[in-house]
Amino acid sequence: MLEQIRSYLNKNMALTDAQFETISANLRIRTFSKGETILRAGEIGTYSFFVNKGLLRCFSIDEKGKEHIIQFAPENWWISDRNSILFNEPSDFFYDATEETEAVVIPKDFFEQAALLVPCLLNMNNIMLHKSIRFMQKRINMLLSATAEERYLDFIHLYPNLTLRVPQWMIASYLGITPESLSRVRKDLARKHFKG
């Protein structure tokens, strides 16, 4: 069950069997059923998750009750409200399972503890934070500069397999447009002979 996270870590650092054995003592697997809520805005997060199978999701809900999707986490992605966890603050976002999901539960202090044995895990953690920042910078840039169609094309490039797994209204929510608009964008692309 932990093979996936192990091979993820191994892409960025070397980890012996013994080392992984030790640090993984603090890890456990949890499954979420489709639609299950993981964390509500206002609550304080205590765990991060690494998705083995399925799909988790982070979103906000505005005053009108409309959802705005901040992040999708399919297989081999991490997701967590790091701020809520680190600063012990109520989260601004909701987290739920969009599909039946199996995830590795990462305790609050996992990296600190594990780094006592395998110091370069700190560096690993650092790399993940940077990747997350790069990802969000790109997203901000897209939201500032690209049209709905460009953002959609970028989405299917970024998450090729999600395009079919996720309901269209969620993709629309991620892109910052209405489901109706996304439907029209897709129609236009089809007309232009685009194969999605």
Add this chain to the structure above:
Amino acid sequence: MLEQIRSYLNKNMALTDAQFETISANLRIRTFSKGETILRAGEIGTYSFFVNKGLLRCFSIDEKGKEHIIQFAPENWWISDRNSILFNEPSDFFYDATEETEAVVIPKDFFEQAALLVPCLLNMNNIMLHKSIRFMQKRINMLLSATAEERYLDFIHLYPNLTLRVPQWMIASYLGITPESLSRVRKDLARKHFKG
């Protein structure tokens, strides 16, 4: 000249005179004249900056030559293309000095080196990364869910003193709208007796 960064660090951790003395050996001050370019998209970054006085700025330029501002860094803010620095990749963004600016130059490996003497600087670095992530998550959420007016009100709340220091077209660029639209948003707010 380094008092500012010292007091910034001291807000999050304890630092003795001797410790600061040692780690600051790697720091130097640099000034940028108004309009000076610091890093161009495509180049690889080598330094981060902590702004003592003035204003630095990170932005992209789209195919049509239009600027989109990702971040402002006024006094006591950090700015850097951490990804370019960490992964040795060409940057996606431009960095320049919007005002005459005095900044502390932070070398690539400053935190790693300094942490050898003051380990909790690693933690400090971690906190800064998290703050940056929180900041960007909020920005993404605003871009997904708020109107131009709401985003402008949020901006003047976030950067109260920038509102007057920065040309309006730059604020518009940060908000993701045109200068003309911002002008109209402000006119509307004035009509509604809003004191900006």
Add this chain to the structure above:
DNA sequence: CGAGCGCTTGATTGAGTTCAAAAATCGTGG
């Protein structure tokens, strides 16, 4: 003092929204 830049204002256009309803798809229980 004039050229250039930034801001405003007006008129027009356009991308995307809203509201409404039909069509397609999905899921669940019989």
Add this chain to the structure above:
DNA sequence: CCACGATTTTTGAACTCAATCAAGCGCTCG
């Protein structure tokens, strides 16, 4: 496995917010 209800997607029409295009004003700085 089918049928029925619910959800999702599509389509249409009217509308709205913000973009674009264009002109004019006011400052500042050379």
